Amino acid sequence: MASDRIESLLARMTVEEKVGQLGVFADMVRPFAPDVNPEANVRNAEQVLEQVRAGRVGSLFNGVGAEAGRRIQQVAVEESRLGIPVILAADVIHGMRTVFPIPLGEAASFEPELARRTARATAVEATAAGIHWTYAPAVDIARDQRWGRGAEGAGEDVVLGCAFAAARVRGFQGDDLQAADALLATPKHFAAYGAVAGGMEYAQVDISPQTLRDVHLPPFKAALDAGALAVMSAFNDINGVPASANRWLLTDLLRGQWGFQGVVVSDYTADMELVAHGYAADARDATAKAFLAGLDLSMQSGFYAEHLPALVESGQVPMALLDDSVRRMLQLKEAIGLFDDPYRSLDPARERDHSHIAAHDALAREAARRSVVLLKNEEAVLPLRKAGQKIALIGPFAQDCDNIEGCWTLFGDQSRYVPLDVGLRTRLADPALLDVVAGCALEAPLDGGIEQAVAAARRADVVVLALGEPQRYSGEAQSRVEITLPAAQQALAEAVALTGKPLVVVLRNGRALALHGAVRDAQAIVVGWYLGTQTGHALADVLCGDYSPSARLPVSFPQHSGQQPYFYNHPRTGRPELPGMSEFKARWREISNAPLYAFGHGLTYTTFAYGPPQLDTTQLEWDGELEITVTLTNTGAVAGEEVVQLYVHDRVASRVRPVRELKAFTKVALAPGESRQVAFRLDRRQLAFTGADGQCRAEPGWFDVWVCASSASGEAVGFELLAPR
Numbered sequence: 001m002a003s004d005r006i007e008s009l010l011a012r013m014t015v016e017e018k019v020g021q022l023g024v025f026a027d028m029v030r031p032f033a034p035d036v037n038p039e040a041n042v043r044n045a046e047q048v049l050e051q052v053r054a055g056r057v058g059s060l061f062n063g064v065g066a067e068a069g070r071r072i073q074q075v076a077v078e079e080s081r082l083g084i085p086v087i088l089a090a091d092v093i094h095g096m097r098t099v100f101p102i103p104l105g106e107a108a109s110f111e112p113e114l115a116r117r118t119a120r121a122t123a124v125e126a127t128a129a130g131i132h133w134t135y136a137p138a139v140d141i142a143r144d145q146r147w148g149r150g151a152e153g154a155g156e157d158v159v160l161g162c163a164f165a166a167a168r169v170r171g172f173q174g175d176d177l178q179a180a181d182a183l184l185a186t187p188k189h190f191a192a193y194g195a196v197a198g199g200m201e202y203a204q205v206d207i208s209p210q211t212l213r214d215v216h217l218p219p220f221k222a223a224l225d226a227g228a229l230a231v232m233s234a235f236n237d238i239n240g241v242p243a244s245a246n247r248w249l250l251t252d253l254l255r256g257q258w259g260f261q262g263v264v265v266s267d268y269t270a271d272m273e274l275v276a277h278g279y280a281a282d283a284r285d286a287t288a289k290a291f292l293a294g295l296d297l298s299m300q301s302g303f304y305a306e307h308l309p310a311l312v313e314s315g316q317v318p319m320a321l322l323d324d325s326v327r328r329m330l331q332l333k334e335a336i337g338l339f340d341d342p343y344r345s346l347d348p349a350r351e352r353d354h355s356h357i358a359a360h361d362a363l364a365r366e367a368a369r370r371s372v373v374l375l376k377n378e379e380a381v382l383p384l385r386k387a388g389q390k391i392a393l394i395g396p397f398a399q400d401c402d403n404i405e406g407c408w409t410l411f412g413d414q415s416r417y418v419p420l421d422v423g424l425r426t427r428l429a430d431p432a433l434l435d436v437v438a439g440c441a442l443e444a445p446l447d448g449g450i451e452q453a454v455a456a457a458r459r460a461d462v463v464v465l466a467l468g469e470p471q472r473y474s475g476e477a478q479s480r481v482e483i484t485l486p487a488a489q490q491a492l493a494e495a496v497a498l499t500g501k502p503l504v505v506v507l508r509n510g511r512a513l514a515l516h517g518a519v520r521d522a523q524a525i526v527v528g529w530y531l532g533t534q535t536g537h538a539l540a541d542v543l544c545g546d547y548s549p550s551a552r553l554p555v556s557f558p559q560h561s562g563q564q565p566y567f568y569n570h571p572r573t574g575r576p577e578l579p580g581m582s583e584f585k586a587r588w589r590e591i592s593n594a595p596l597y598a599f600g601h602g603l604t605y606t607t608f609a610y611g612p613p614q615l616d617t618t619q620l621e622w623d624g625e626l627e628i629t630v631t632l633t634n635t636g637a638v639a640g641e642e643v644v645q646l647y648v649h650d651r652v653a654s655r656v657r658p659v660r661e662l663k664a665f666t667k668v669a670l671a672p673g674e675s676r677q678v679a680f681r682l683d684r685r686q687l688a689f690t691g692a693d694g695q696c697r698a699e700p701g702w703f704d705v706w707v708c709a710s711s712a713s714g715e716a717v718g719f720e721l722l723a724p725r
C-alpha cells in the first residue's frame, strides 16, 4: 500500500495521466547529447513542455542544468492538472563534471570502497546539475571481450561484479534518499546483456538457466540488496524471449522471488524493438507484451502513451495492473522527496558552487592511479627516473585529450582533462629530457611519423609508447571482431622496437586486448584503460614511481582474439591440456588456451611472499565456517599493496564446476619487510551453485582452496564440506 498522497492522486488520475507517468522521454528542453542514441520519436523543447503540462511525461532523461530543470518542474508542478513532479534522469556512469575511470578500470582496483566514493562524488555533482536519477551502474558480466560494453561493468567475475554493483549503488544513493545529493541508481541491463552470442551487440542470448542464475543475475541481486529502486531491462532476448517482455524475468523472478518493489524502465525503445525481434506483431502487441510482462516504464518509443489507454479500455490490460505500475513510479518520486520538494536538486546556486569541486580532482587522481595495472616490468624498467634519463614519449595518445574520458561520458568538464605528456612533464626534474612524438594517428599512419618516432627513440634512454584503442571502440554498439591495436599503431611499435631501446607500453583500452609482436614483447606493459579527468597525473604517478601500482586484471588478457569468449572460471573439460601433452586436448591448433595475463594478475614495484594457507579445520560443518589464514610479507624494498585473492574449486559435483572461482579478496598495504596475517572466512553459501534441477545448493565433498595473487597462481589445499547431520 502506498501513501495516502499517492492513493489519492491515483484515484483522481485519468487513464491518460496514468499512462503519462509511465513515459520516459529525451529531455529536449535542456542541453542534450543526442548522438548517444538513435533518433526516435524526437520532440522539440516546446513539445516536451507541452507534454509535461498535459501530464503525459513521468520522466525526462539526458538533459542537464538546474535553472532549466526548474522551468520543467514548474510546468509539471504548477501548470499540469495534478501537479505531479517529473523525475529527471541521465546516463551518469562514471563521473559528471569530474570524470573517474571507466567502471571496468575502476574494478581493476579491487576496491569496492573506492567505487562507492567515486559514485558518491558523481552523485554530488549530478544532483547539483539537476539530475535525480542515473541509469547506472551497469552490472553486466562480460565474458567476451569483443563486446563493447564490458567497459561499463566490472569485468568477467561474479564476486567482483557483485561487490562493485553494491558499492556503486550505495555511492550513488548515499545514506538518505531524500538528501539533496542522493542520486537514484539503476542496475542495468536486466539481464544477461553481456552474454550476447559472439560478443555482438544486440545479438541473441542462448544460455543455460544455471549460467544465467550463477553468473549473470547475482550482480543485480547485489545491487537491489544495496537499495536500488529501479532496474533497466536489456535489449537482448534470453532463450528466445526478449528481456523487455520477459514475464519470467521481470515478474516471476524480480518481483516474485526477489521481492523487488521498485520500477522497471525499458532500455531505449526496447519495447518498440519487440516488433523487430519478431516477438510482437505491431506496436499495440508490443505494448501489451512488454507491459504485461512487467515493464513499468517505456523509454522514448512513445508506445505506452499511444497504445496503453486502448489496451486498458479493451480489458486486455487490467486497470489494476496499470495502477500498480503508476503507484511504483509515484513511490519512486516520493522516495526521493519530490512531492515535498519538487525543486530538490534544482538549485542554480548549488550548481555554480559545485561546478568544480577541488576535492574531486584529488579523488579522480586517486581512483585513476589505483586502477592502473602493471602487467609486466622486466629489468625494472619502471619506474622511470625523474632525473638524468632521456625519455621519448611516442604514440597517438601521448598528447591526446579526446580519448581520456571513455564511453558514456556526457557531461565531463573537458577543460580539466590532463593528457599524459603534461602529467609526465610536471613530474620530471628536467622536462627538457622528455621528447614527445605522435608517430601515427589513432588509426592511420602520419607522413614521416615513423621516422620521427624512430629518431626520438634513438636519442632516448627509454621509450614510453602510448598506444591503444580510440575510446569510441568501446561502449554501446562497439563490438569488435578482433581485440587488437589498430594496424598503424602496431606498425609504429614494431619500428620503434627495432631501435633496441627499452620499451614501456602504456595502453588505453576499454576491454582486455590481444597484444602481439613488439607490444607484447615490450619490457613493461601498463594497462591504463580510460582514466578520466586526471589521466596524465595518475599515469605519471605510476610511471615515475610516486605510486606503486596496486590494481589487478578484472578481465583475462588472452593470447589471441580467437580465444573469445575467454574467462578464467570456465567449467572443467574432460580433456584438459597438461604440461607436455597437447594432442587431443582442449587447446587451439595454433596456441594453448592459457591467458597471456590471467584474471587477477598485476605487479607492483615491490614483491610479496605468501606463506602456506592455514585452515582452522579441514572439515567444514554444513552450518559452520572455515577460517583460512595466510601470512603475507612485503619482501621488496618499497611499500606496496597486494590484492589477496581466495579461489575455490569443487572437486566432484552433480554439475561440471569451474576450474576455479573467486570467492573473496582484500587489498593489503605493507611497508617493506612488513608481514601480516590475512584471514578469510568461508561458509556453505559461498560453495553453492545452481543444480540441474534449477535449485541452488552446495554439495558435501572435497574442495580446493587457494589464497594467492591471481587466478593462475598459488598452491591449493583441500577441505571437506560435511553433509548435514
Ligand code: BGC
Pocket: 036, 037, 062, 091, 135, 188, 267, 268, 476
Ligand atoms: C543504453 C542504456 C542507456 C539508454 C539511455 C541505451 O541505448 O543501452 O544503457 O541508459 O540508452 O541513454
